[in-house]
Amino acid sequence: QQADIGLIGLGVMGANLALNIAENGYRVAVFNRTVAKIHEFYEEAGSLKNQIIPCETLEDLAKNIRAPRPIILMVKAGEAVDEQIAALKPFLAKEDIIIDAGNANFHDTVRRLAELGPNDPTFVGMGVSGGEEGARHGPSIMVGGTPESYARIEPVLTAISAKYEGESCSALLGPDGAGHFVKTIHNGIEYADMQMIAEVYGVLRDGLGLTPEAIGRIFETWNAGPLNSYLIEITAKVLLATDKKTGKPAVDVILDSAGQKGTGRWAAIEAQMLGIPATGIEAAVAARSISSLVTERSEASKAYGDLATARLLDGGQAFINALEEGLLAGKIAAYAQGFDVMAGASKEHGWNIPLATTARIWRAGCIIRSQFLDQIAAAFEGSEGKNLLLAPAFVERMKTGSQSLRKVVAEAALAGLPTPALAAALGYFDSFRQARGTANLIQAQRDFFGAHGFKRIGEEGDFHGPWTEAN
Ligand code: 6PG
Structure with missing residues (x-):
């Protein structure tokens, strides 16, 4: 047969x-x-x-x-x-x-x-x-x-x-190319997810001085809540594993240098080519690149002394809760970006990628699988192509979640702890929700040095500024 x-x-x-x-x-x-x-x-x-x-x-x-x-x-x-x-x-x-x-x-x-x-x-x-x-x-x-x-x-x-x-x-x-494109964005989101989790691990480890086991238990708890996902689940398992050779926590014997085969980078590149912000993915790709600078980082850590652990953070339950909620908020922003890139590419290439269906087939099987994707699918149902941050269900979540994200990023920054992807997610959110941004100044600068012209508020046509070098 x-x-x-x-x-x-x-x-x-x-x-x-x-x-x-x-x-x-x-x-x-x-x-x-x-x-x-x-x-x-x-x-x-x-x-x-x-x-x-x-x-x-x-x-x-x-x-x-x-x-x-x-x-x-x-x-x-x-x-x-x-x-x-x-x-x-x-x-x-x-x-x-x-x-x-x-x-x-x-x-x-x-x-x-x-x-x-x-x-x-x-x-x-x-x-x-x-x-x-x-x-x-x-x-x-x-x-x-x-x-x-x-x-x-x-x-x-x-x-x-x-x-x-x-x-x-x-x-x-x-x-x-639609299927492979969606897989590329899946991997970009996977990079962002993993990086934000790693940043939270960093805050718990270096800011709160917790052991891998203690951090593993926290992730275990989170896996029973809104963060429930495959990546959170395996993070808890990884943190709780013991190295057979030394008896130490397994994560403690692993070199802090992450590889990448290319798909995450492609996601960032495609986002850039389309002119669609995907700062969470970009930050995650860059973080892997920084992680590979093992020698330079060692040299820089000596040059800058112990700046990186300038102060220990308050490890009370309120802050742990903020980390949980902040991670979720960062995740929402990163997913909003990833889906926006797919919507943009879909338009550019005439693919008609169904975003709700995409979220639905990511609910199980794949690396970023989670219940969260079920909520994303529901949000896209009937409002395809609109940024996730504008979906009513997510507006409500981000109103409180962003406050936690802000606290985490701010506290981490003051303690000298890097949270590039979480900070990028927050920066994106804060820029996205600003009706009046600061690009008026960029336009003025462009007009000053290159006579690029600008639009005036509420008026048709192109204008030039009153600038002279002498000013
Ligand atoms: C998956 C994974 C898988 C693999 C990627 C990412 O969805 O099953 O994304 O495809 O892990 O190749 O690998 P890198 O981290 O090496 O880029």
Whole structure:
């Protein structure tokens, strides 16, 4: 019996996705460039073996899938995807669908689609989130493609996807690059979420002098409240874990230098290109870059002495509560930005990304999954494209939440503790809610040095100022 679907690339994500497909009753033909891995995977598949067809060549893979063939690529984003498509094409027909499930840059997805000839298979760009566990037991799936191609792969995607109260976390979000774009923004928000959590950890550790265990307990408590989310849950677990080698808290033996594979940076770049503020994401990307300056930071910490721990903060319950509420407020602002970037890109590329649906398929399976996304989905229901900070439910929350965020950022700043993403979120919120900002001065400066002109309040036309260098 032929397979229903093919999968290329048996790395951790690919292997788990293949097992997930098999477990859901679909037959899957698998291929990997290093052939040994195919057999290793097959041998370890246990009772799912009879749902898996190991193939040693691409020709074999194509033969073993029932036409029209859907084939998922789960290879390293970048050139490997182009190579795989080129190698695979000779064995495929026009009706087949190649589905790139990696963390592709959406520009590449758009290009790959454009490069296909009239007799080439269809190409679908699909964002998959959820890490190893998600891939194995239900990821969030963000698809970019035509309704026709989605209709053909929808049953298997729905089956393998995460479910939120029974609802599938897989959806078609628009044509061509839309799925990979949404995944990129998901990762940007993921960066912002993680960074804001890390900043709060920093305040608790360096400002309040708490142990990892004590901080872990606080996060555990928060996970039972409005911050309830996968990232808060794993943060508590991480903080409570012990290093086997030394018996110390695991976080205390880890170097404070974070890597990045690129998607968070792409989110910030795309926001900049669209002219849409995404300061929470930008701050998070920059914070990872600063974290990698290990030598310079060590030198600077000597040059500036103990400025960074100038004073210990009041660790009373009121401040802990402010941290909880402030983190939530920062999160709201960062998500508002992320969704705004998607709305902007959607308009720019004519994608029509459904924002409420996007929030809905992020409620389970993906790394930023949370109940909070259910509230975001509800806010976008009927008011698509409007900034989340203007949704009535969020206005109410931010009225009180922003006060806590303000307290946290202010106290941290006075204690010399960095909160770049939280501060960026607050700065964004305060600028966004200012009917009269300060760009009048920017316009005057631009007019002064470059005769750029400006608009007058309540008058049509372009004007110039009375400035002279002599003034
Ligand atoms: C997910 C994750 C996953 C991965 C990213 C981010 O949604 O499952 O986002 O895709 O963790 O590649 O990785 P970096 O932190 O290395 O950029």
